[in-house]
Amino acid sequence: MNHGISFLLNGKAWTAKDANGAKAVPISYKGTTYVPLRAVAEATGANIRYDAAKQQISITTGPVAETPGKGERTPFSVNNVSHFKWSYYPSGITRNKEDLQFGETQYETAFMVTGVNSAGQGVAFKVKDGTQKVGVLVGFKTSETDKDYTGTYTISDKDGQAFATGKIESGTVVENVLVLPDQTTELYVKFKGPAGKDSTGYVIWDESWLEN
Template sequence: MKRFVRKKTVKVALLIIAFLATSLGSAFAATNLEPVNAFFNHGISFVLNGDRWQPKNETGEPLKPIHYNGNNYLPVRAIAEALKIPIDYDGDTDTIYIGGIPGKKTPIFAMPLEIDNIYVTRSKDPEETLIKEKQFQEAFKIDQYGDIYFTLDRKYKRLVLDAAVVSPGEHDVVFSLYNAGGAAGNISETVLEKHTISPKDGVRQMVFNVEGLEKIKLHVQSPELNPYIYARIVDTSFFDNGETSAKDSSK
């Protein structure tokens, strides 16, 4: 009998918790949401840049615009993704950011990335991350040549890359940016932007424009195709949404 009462008590407690959660949620919604009389408009079709376009939700299901007060409405995410504009939502402040979050910086080692672990390796060895007499926590080692792929999902405008040529490197090193997105096609073989650093430089800061790109490839190699370059990319590098017109600088 006691066991039955205990289970019943638990069920009642769960119901009370569920009721309170529902009540609080309803109270929150009441202060922020206003009910309207609207309709799904099944007669609307879309043309995007000359081609038929069907807006879809996050699970791939077709979306129909909502018709209200003479206007048709679609979720902002569907429009932003169609126009290849980054979009983010901050649940703490209930803010939707269209075009990226201002001031947000994402370190390169916090990004989704791919390397081959042969020609490009990540190192936290203090001896290998002591670069130009400054100690870093982590670095990419590229002693011959190599490629690094970053997945951006169109969330950033700039790649701010800090790199150097270390001893015994004797040759200039070129950092070339490519579009590695799935829809790039033949364009993926075209260099979008490149910067060069030399052994006499300190840690050089290079700014690449990555606006609108889903995935990029960073190719690192000497212009003379010399097999030994001893390049390092350090952990102060980051992606952000700042101005892309910034010039290179040497630290």
């Protein structure tokens, strides 16, 4: 029996017990560690991992994330897209409701970049390896409401190859579907707005998706 091994259950210290309520201790024998209650844990859908360096067994309960099947669309999330800085002006993730109100639609999460003008600013993000197709919903807003303003956007890879370009009116969103070349994981969305106006560009997660 190996009394030096500890358990974590959902990230917290936990003591395994047998059917009689006594402490159940893992057994290490000839380089192999035998975990008590493994069959019970697996039967209830728990995920078990053993860290030999830390001499620690980690148990996670609840639904286990499944790998999407080929051709299945997966919405943007913190698990499959990530922001990285590219533009001079601030960019990142926003969940501000006022920022994400477009007409009568309230979105929840987006990549955004501020300071968009005629010189252009952009937001960049990475997608998971193996992604073959991406749906990208872009949004655009100017700080002025005295008249209708229009901007433009370009979605490209790190080498500048454009996958989509278009015009976008202030306060609106536009959907784009991109077919990615093999090994393309970085996407750059550049916005241009009216000269002298402080505009903001968005990549809205709620209706953006990946397909492998």
